[in-house]
Each structure stands twice: as structure tokens, then as C-alpha cells.
Amino acid sequence: MQKVIKSWYSWLKKAISTKNQELNAVYSDGRQLWATDGFSLHARQVALVKQGRVTLSPEGLFAVTAVDDAEAAAGGSGLPPFAKTLPQGEPLTTLVIDRDRLLQALKGQDRQVRLALYAAGPGMVELSSAGAYALVVALSGVEETAFWRPEPAAD
Numbered sequence: 001m002q003k004v005i006k007s008w009y010s011w012l013k014k015a016i017s018t019k020n021q022e023l024n025a026v027y028s029d030g031r032q033l034w035a036t037d038g039f040s041l042h043a044r045q046v047a048l049v050k051q052g053r054v055t056l057s058p059e060g061l062f063a064v065t066a067v068d069d070a071e072a073a074a075g076g077s078g079l080p081p082f083a084k085t086l087p088q089g090e091p092l093t094t095l096v097i098d099r100d101r102l103l104q105a106l107k108g109q110d111r112q113v114r115l116a117l118y119a120a121g122p123g124m125v126e127l128s129s130a131g132a133y134a135l136v137v138a139l140s141g142v143e144e145t146a147f148w149r150p151e152p153a154a155d
Contacts, residue, residue, distance in 0.1 A: 002060030008033075008044050009056055015042035022080050026054040028064050032150050034082040041085055043150040051079060083152030093119040095138035105134035 009026065017023035017037035026035045030051050033044040048054070050064040057063040067078030095117060102125065106113065110129035118124040123138030 005062060006056065006060060008046070009054070009062070012042050012044060012054075015040050027079050027082070028052060028054050028062075029079055029082070033062075034080075034150070036080070036082060036085070041082065043082070045148045045150075083150070086150060086152065093117055093123075095119065095123040095125060096140075096142045097125055097136055097138055101136050105136050108132050108134060 012026045012033055012035040015035040015037055016025065020038060023036055023038060026033055028034075028046075028048045028051055030049050031047050033046050033048070033054055035042045046062065048062055048064050050066070052064045052066040055063050055065065105125075105127050109127055109132045113127050113129050116126040116128070118126065122140065125136045125138070127134045127136070
């Protein structure tokens, strides 16, 4: 389990800002883990019950440190308002894509990649950049219950 926790934490940390003090940590709101740099957001469905900054303990497990009183006074709970960044309403379309095929398509692209989603037929994701193109066909028959989305805290 320690190896899994370390991989989850490593992935979360990839969304951390190096310039913004408030966004340079992984946080727990008690129900899930969050990390962001203001442009991308990573969340993991791990309920640690406690709220605060998350690190790895010497044993390789999640450790939560409560935010101090000054931080709490400045922002209520002291946690950045991650849930406010989640899109509201219904998406225009959803497609289920095999992760490995999508990563393979992304690896051949230049730094800036344009994604085009096509819902007609089997559904497809088109990736294009300055000198590369890839098309990934969506999967079908995957149950909706196989997916998770972070939930904002109840006020």
C-alpha cells in the first residue's frame, strides 16, 4: 500500500505551484486530496477525515497537518477554495478513452496540443500540434459508476 500511496502523492504534487505559497502543497478537505497550480487541478478520492496540508510520513503513509490559526483567519478553513474551480453544469460531451492510448498519442505531440472531441459515431479525440496528429477512438460499454468526480464540501 505504501507504494500506491507514494504514486498517488507524486501525481498530486505534479499539479503544485512553485510560485504561489497557498498552492504549493497537497491538501485534504477530509473527503478527498487536492493539489493545483491555478491552471490544472489534481484530486484523489482518499478520505483522511482531517483537514490540512498532506505530506508523507516516514512510514510512507499520508500525514495531515492542520493549517495554523493565521491561515485559518485569512481564509476561513485555511484551505484554498479548490471546489470553486470545478466546472458547474453539464459537460458538452463525455468520451471514455483508454489512458495508455491517450498518453501514447500525447507523447508524439509538440508542446502545445489542441484537442477536438467528436461525439458522432463511436466518439473520438483528435490531438494535433504544429507537426503531429493523432486520433484516439473512444471506448463504449463502460459503466458510469466506474468514474469519480471531486465533490465540494457542504456549506
